[in-house]
Amino acid sequence: MSLICLKNLSRRYQMGEETIHALRDVSLEIERGEYVAIMGPSGSGKSTLMNLLGCLDTPTSGTYELNGTNVSEMDDNELAEVRNREIGFVFQTFNLLPRSNALRNVELPLIYSGMTFDERRRVALEALTAVGLADRVTHKPNELSGGQRQRVAIARALVNTPSIILADEPTGNLDSKTGDEIMTLFEDLSRKGNTVFVVTHEEEVALHARRIIRIRDGLIASDEAVKH
Amino acid sequence: MFRPKQTYSRWKLLRVLSAEFKESFLMALNAVASHKLRSALTLLGVLVGVFSIIVVMTAMRAMQTKIESELDVLGGQTFAVQKLPGITFDRPDEKYWRRKDITLAQGLEVKKRATLARGVGLEMNFPVTEMFSSYAKAPPGVSLTGETPDSFAAQNWILHEGRILSDADVDGLRDVCVLGNNLAEVLFPAGSAMGERIKINGIGYSVIGVLEAKGSMQGGNQDNFAVIPITTGFGRYSSRYQSIGLMVQSRDLASFDDTVEQVRGVLRALRKVPPGGEDDFEILSQDSMMQQINSLTLAVRIGVTLVSSIALIAAGIGIMNIMLVSVTERTREIGIRRAIGAKKRNIMTQFIMEAVVLCEFGGAIGVLLGVIGGNVAAHFLKLPAVIPFDWALFGLGICSLVGIIFGTYPAYKAANLDPIESLRYE
Known part of the structure; x- marks a missing residue:
């Protein structure tokens, strides 16, 4: 069974009189361990798709099965739990808490999953070590470089061993060299069996993935494997 | 694998709740500490409200303790009979002197x-x-x-x-x-x-x-x-x-x-x-004297309660105001927390806790200054020093209540922000 199974997924927004079809009848299957890039120009619906995949939003119609569970009809609390356990977010602007140090930032998801203090500390340190920041745990985000901040964010995304990692333009705020480093990190994660989504509009970034899904006008325009 | 919906045993639930309590408390301390001036100005209102209750109650308690110890001379089984009343706060009534x-x-x-x-x-x-x-x-x-x-x-x-x-x-x-x-x-x-x-x-x-x-x-x-x-x-x-x-x-x-x-x-x-x-003639016993004193001080106590209540309501509105600002400022933080798994309840707890911590800070200082102030007044009136623990606890309780009441709406607002919108908020 697929890890992710979308069936006729639609999302409509009501803007005054007008109805905007952000996503129209999208069907998609993603297997565990895939490394997928989602591409598309702005307004294409790729953000909407990402929000739905990340359980931040629910579809207007259609079903979304994640790990065999229908998450499209869950309530707010259940969605929060799914996000906590199944999904790791990585954002373009890193989205770390500015007043907390790296360790506290990585611990945050574990606080909400109810882990004990000692265990939390141990797991968070492991995650930071895995992204190569073992010597930066007490630094606050403004004491870290952009690449380091994104690594902290990735550690935070990994710390709950989620089913999928959702990265939204993860290299958008980084110079190309640091961007490459981050993309290499994603490749490593993919090789270790993580399911990774990268949303981007840069062809170069997308080419790191093994499957590229292009969205246009709320529809899947193309879905092809990348030959390396 | 997708784990089934968590079901907690009673002990686990207790542990999770107390951990959540502790976490939100630490977060609140952090938030209060990172806006020192703003927090100080905000808790000033609560401080004044609590101070005014405690200072008067401490002075009253000192007076009461003194009177009680003097009445102790009478003891529970003794009463005095005399021509004039023991205490009169109003003008000496002619009817007494004519006796x-x-x-x-x-x-x-x-x-x-x-x-x-x-x-x-x-x-x-x-x-x-x-x-x-x-x-x-x-x-x-x-x-x-x-x-x-x-x-x-x-x-x-x-x-x-x-x-x-x-x-x-x-x-x-x-x-x-x-x-x-x-x-x-x-x-x-x-x-x-x-x-x-x-x-x-x-x-x-x-x-x-x-x-x-x-x-x-x-x-x-x-x-x-x-x-x-x-x-x-x-x-x-x-x-x-x-x-x-x-x-x-x-x-x-x-x-x-x-x-x-x-x-x-x-x-x-x-x-x-x-x-x-x-x-x-007047019959004075420990009980009747105490009753008389209590009824005389009742007006003062009601007055102080009234003034303090108004001060605390004003302080509460101040707290609500600053919390609303804080929620707007931290919209993105709320978005991040929601994205990584915070439930509405978690956000709600965090912000109410922050309001309560803010109030408690003001309250604790207010109680401290109130007890000191009351005892300074007692000292000048040649009364023994007292620490009114019950009123101190009551004062702190009131602070928590103010925090909860006026923190709830901002917390509710924070909890119900749309996570997607909040993440995009600049």
């Missing part, structure tokens, strides 16, 4: 007829112009009272050496006296006062007894007095128109009320108070 004096004859009659009482002591204060022994003069502020034997038990005076007044001393108008501990030491620094002679207002008395020390209270010495038979002093030092006081001791607590009623009845009959008429 006839309680005469020595009436007192003796009450003593005879009050069969329920263990003892009836008669008492009258006399002015002292001079008092000395062959060694020293009495210290200033010395007092002289005329008593009967029963007064000693009623006043809770314990004999240190010698004997107390006897009926024969009273009947025979003898020139004998019993000295308070401190007075005896001053007048006879070298040795025992027993059998020695002292002069009071020019007349010589033999010392027949010395009382145990009662200790000094702030501002006054309880042991600086001499006791003579009431009859002896009555002819010599009092004007004829002076009222005596009665100190009545009941046999036990159970018969206290009956004893009061009996004495009241006897005295009404002796003073020819018409049936249905108001008593033309």
